[in-house]
Amino acid sequence: xxxxxxxxxxxxxxxxxxxxxxxxxxxxxxxxxxxxxxxxxxxxxxxxxxxxxxxxxxxxxxxxxxxxxxxxxxxxxxxxxxxxxxxxxxxxxxxxxxxxxxxxxxxxxxxxxxxxxxxxxxxxxxxxxxxxxxxxxxxxxxxxxxxxxxxxxxxxxxxxxxxxxxxxxxxxxxxxxxxxxxxxxxxxxxxxxxxxxxxxxxxxxxxxxxxxxxxxxxxxxxxxxxxxxxxxxxxxxxxxxxxxxxxxxxxxxxxxxxxxxxxxxxxxxxxxxxxxxxxxxxxxxxxxxxxxxxxxxxxxxxxxxxxxxxxxxxxxxxxxxxxxxxxxxxxxxxxxxxxxxxxxxxxxxxxxxxxxxxxxxxxxxxxxxxxxxxxxxxxxxxxxxxxxxxxxxxxxxxxxxxxxxxxxxxxxxxxxxxxxxxxxxxxxxxxxxxxxxxxxxxxxxxxxxxxxxxxxxxxxxxxxxxxxxxxxxxxx
Amino acid sequence: xxxxxxxxxxxxxxxxxxxxxxxxxxxxxxxxxxxxxxxxxxxxxxxxxxxxxxxxxxxxxxxxxxxxxxxxxxxxxxxxxxxxxxxxxxxxxxxxxxxxx
Numbered sequence: 001x002x003x004x005x006x007x008x009x010x011x012x013x014x015x016x017x018x019x020x021x022x023x024x025x026x027x028x029x030x031x032x033x034x035x036x037x038x039x040x041x042x043x044x045x046x047x048x049x050x051x052x053x054x055x056x057x058x059x060x061x062x063x064x065x066x067x068x069x070x071x072x073x074x075x076x077x078x079x080x081x082x083x084x085x086x087x088x089x090x091x092x093x094x095x096x097x098x099x100x101x102x103x104x105x106x107x108x109x110x111x112x113x114x115x116x117x118x119x120x121x122x123x124x125x126x127x128x129x130x131x132x133x134x135x136x137x138x139x140x141x142x143x144x145x146x147x148x149x150x151x152x153x154x155x156x157x158x159x160x161x162x163x164x165x166x167x168x169x170x171x172x173x174x175x176x177x178x179x180x181x182x183x184x185x186x187x188x189x190x191x192x193x194x195x196x197x198x199x200x201x202x203x204x205x206x207x208x209x210x211x212x213x214x215x216x217x218x219x220x221x222x223x224x225x226x227x228x229x230x231x232x233x234x235x236x237x238x239x240x241x242x243x244x245x246x247x248x249x250x251x252x253x254x255x256x257x258x259x260x261x262x263x264x265x266x267x268x269x270x271x272x273x274x275x276x277x278x279x280x281x282x283x284x285x286x287x288x289x290x291x292x293x294x295x296x297x298x299x300x301x302x303x304x305x306x307x308x309x310x311x312x313x314x315x316x317x318x319x320x321x322x323x324x325x326x327x328x329x330x331x332x333x334x335x336x337x338x339x340x341x342x343x344x345x346x347x348x349x350x351x352x353x354x355x356x357x358x359x360x361x362x363x364x365x366x367x368x369x370x371x372x373x374x375x376x377x378x379x380x381x382x383x384x385x386x387x388x389x390x391x392x393x394x395x396x397x398x399x400x401x402x403x404x405x406x407x408x409x410x411x412x413x414x415x416x417x418x419x420x421x422x423x424x425x426x427x428x429x430x431x432x433x434x435x436x437x438x439x440x441x442x443x444x445x446x447x448x449x450x451x452x453x454x455x456x457x458x459x460x461x462x463x464x465x466x467x468x469x470x471x472x473x474x475x476x
Numbered sequence: 477x478x479x480x481x482x483x484x485x486x487x488x489x490x491x492x493x494x495x496x497x498x499x500x501x502x503x504x505x506x507x508x509x510x511x512x513x514x515x516x517x518x519x520x521x522x523x524x525x526x527x528x529x530x531x532x533x534x535x536x537x538x539x540x541x542x543x544x545x546x547x548x549x550x551x552x553x554x555x556x557x558x559x560x561x562x563x564x565x566x567x568x569x570x571x572x573x574x575x576x577x
Contacts, residue, residue: 105556199535212532239550241540242533310517321494328495330571332560336495341505344496349510351493352486353517365520367530372523374531407512423534447535 001028004168004470008077008225011171012069015062015076022055022062022076022120029078029122033169039150039476041142042164044083045091046123051078054120072118074232079119080170082127082158085111086205090121094207095157096129096340097140099333108205109237110174110216117232122170125160129340130324131176131209133157134184134412137403138342145399146188147471148437152396155188157181158219162189165219166471172229173219177426178209179312180416182217186428187391187440190469192226192457193219195416197447198423199244201230202237210319213420221467223429223458227251230450249451255458260294262456265384269305270415275393282439283390286431286460290388293459300383302376307369308418313410314353314366315421321350345406374422381446386456389415391428391440419444427453430466436474438466480515482507 001020014020030048037043058076061068069075083093086108093100107115115121128138136144136159144159146152147167154163161173162185175182177195186193194217201216208214216233220226234248264287271280287297324347329335339347353362380387393414402409419426424447431441443453461467487507491498498506554567563570 102560105552105559106550197535199537212534238542238547241542242535242537244535244537304523307520307523310520313513314517314520325495330561330563330569331557337497339496341502344491344494344498344502345506345509345513347494347496348487348490348506349513351490352510352514355490355493361521362517364530365523365525366517367532368525368528369520369523371528371531372525374534406509407516410513421534 001025002168003028003032003078003171006171007222008074008171008228011076016066016069022058023052025076026051026055026078026120026122029170032167033122033164036147036167036169039145040147040163040167041144042125042160042167042169043080043123044093044095044126044141044160047090047121051120051122058118073228074114075118077119077172078122078170079114079172079174080122080125080161080164081111081174082161082176083124084127084131084176084207085174086207087111087121087124090124092124092207094130095127095139095141096343097334098327098338102332106205109202109239110233111205113232119172125158125164125173127159128157128342130207130320130343131157131178131181132320132342132346134180134409135159135397135402137399138340140340143399146396147473148189149396149474151475152398153188155185155396158185162186162191162219165189165191165221171220171225175217175219176206176209177215177217177420178213179316179420180413182219183391183416183426183428183440183442184413186219188396188438190430190438190466191219191221191428192223193217193428194226194230194450195419195426196230196234196450197425199242200425200448200450201233202240202243204237204239208323210316211323212319213316215420223454223461224252224255227255227454246448251451251454254451254455257455258294259290259456259459262295262386263384264290264295264297265300265380265387266297267302267305267380267387267389268299269302270389275390276395278434279390279393279395279439282432282434283388283441286441287388289463290456290460293463298384300380300387302380302418304369304372304376305418308373308421309411309414311366311369311373312417312421313349314362315370317346317350318354318363319350320346321354342406370421373418377422377424385445386449386452387444389442389444391415391442395434395437395439415442423447425450425453427457429457429460430464432464432466433469436472480518481511482514
C-alpha cells in the first residue's frame, strides 16, 4: 500500500471490500511519516496512539455496517491539521514557541466536523508562526522542506500540511488562507488547495491571524478529494457569526460536467514584469487545454491590482496586532518576549497603522481601497464566469533566499492576496511542471462559487493528470 | 514619494503600543525593515478614494444574533479553563496587581 497511489474514493472502496483495514492504512501513514519527516519537518506533533485506537474502532464499525460511509463520508481518511487548528488534548502551537506547551480544552468546529465524519487525525503540522509567512521559514521550529527539492521552500504558511500531503503521509492537510497560505503551498507542492469564500467554513477554534480575512481551507492531491472534504467542513456555525447561511452544495456531484461555453477571464494586470516567463508559458498552455475543453478565454482588467499588496499589508497587520494582544502569558503560554521576528514586525506595523494620527492615512484609506478591489472583481465577473491567474510569480524559491528582506517575502503573495481582500474563493490546481518544479494556477470565482471552481478544475485535471507525478526528494 | 525612515523613538513608541520590548539590535533591524514596508504601503495615497466607503465585512452579513443560552457541550468547567495557566489561585487566574494604592 502507498498513500500516494490512493484517493479518498479508492480508500472507501478498499475498506468496504476489505482490501486493507483502517489500521493498516493508518500504520502506513505513520511509517511514511517516519521515513521522510526527519528531513522534511512537516509535523510538530504526532497523534499515533489515538489514531490507531480510532482506526481499530472504525474497522469494527465497518464489519458491522458497510453503509457506515453514508454517515461518515471520510471514514478512516488520514488527515493532518495545521497547528493553528485547536485540538482537544493535542498540543497546539501555532508554529510558535510562546504556546509551545498549549494543550487546548476544546476542538475547533472544523476539527469536530472532520472527526465526526470519520477522519483520523494523524498529527499537527508545521507552519510559519501564527500563519505569518509565505515560505514556512517563519516557524519557531525546524524549517519544512519541499519534497520536490529539499533546498527549496514548500510555500507557506501552511508549509507542513502541504509537504505532508505531497510526500504521501496523509490524504488531506488542512490550512488557513489569510493571503496565500493554502494556495501557495498547494502551488509549490503539486496539490489542489482551496481558499473558500470568507464565511463558508467556520473559524471557531482556529487561532486567529486577521479575522476579516482568515479562510479555512485544505489541500489534497486531487480535485474530487478536495471537494469531498469541503462537503464536510462548510456550513453555518453558531459559534462563528461570520459563517453565511447559504446552502452547502454537494460539490462532488457536478464533477465531470462539461464546461462548454464557459467564459474564462485573464486579468492583464497579472501578466506583467516580475512574472517568470516559464510560469507565464505554463499558464498559457493550460488555457489552451481549457479552450480545447470548450471554454473561451478573454482578457479582462482588474485596475486596482497594483494596490492590493499595500492595502493588504496595512489591514492584515492591523488585525494581527489586535489578535496577538491576547498572548500575555496569563491564561496560557509564555511571555511576549518569545514572539519571533515576523510576529514582532507585524504587531509593530499594525500598531503604527492604527495609531493616533495615522489611522485615517493608513487603515481607513486601505479599507476604502479594499472596496475598490472587491468592485474590480465584481465588474470582471459581469463579463466572465471565472478568472485564471498564476499562483506564484516564480517557481518555488530557495530556503534562505528571502528571509532577510520581509518586503520581498510579502510580494510572493502578490497574485493571491487580492482574493482575500474581496472575500471570494480561489482554487489552486497544477498547471504543469517546469525544470522539475510544480507550477500552480489559480481559478478564481465570485463568492460561493466553489462548485463552479471544482467543475473547471476537475475537467482540467482529468485531461492533464499531473497529480500522478511524485516528489523526487532532490537534494535529500 | 519621499523616502520614509522611522526614527528610534518611533520604533520604541510602536513597540510599546504593541506591548513588546526590543533589544538594541532589533531596534536597528526593524527600523530598516519596517521603513521599507511603510515606504511601499505609502503608494496607496495615489488612489482616489473620494466617495468610496471602507470595507471590512466582505460578504455583507450584519447583526447576527443567537439566543443567550449556554451550550453545555461547548462550555468549559473551571479546571479546563485553568489547565494551561502557570499562575492560578482558588480556581482563578492570578495576575500582577494593576492598581496601586
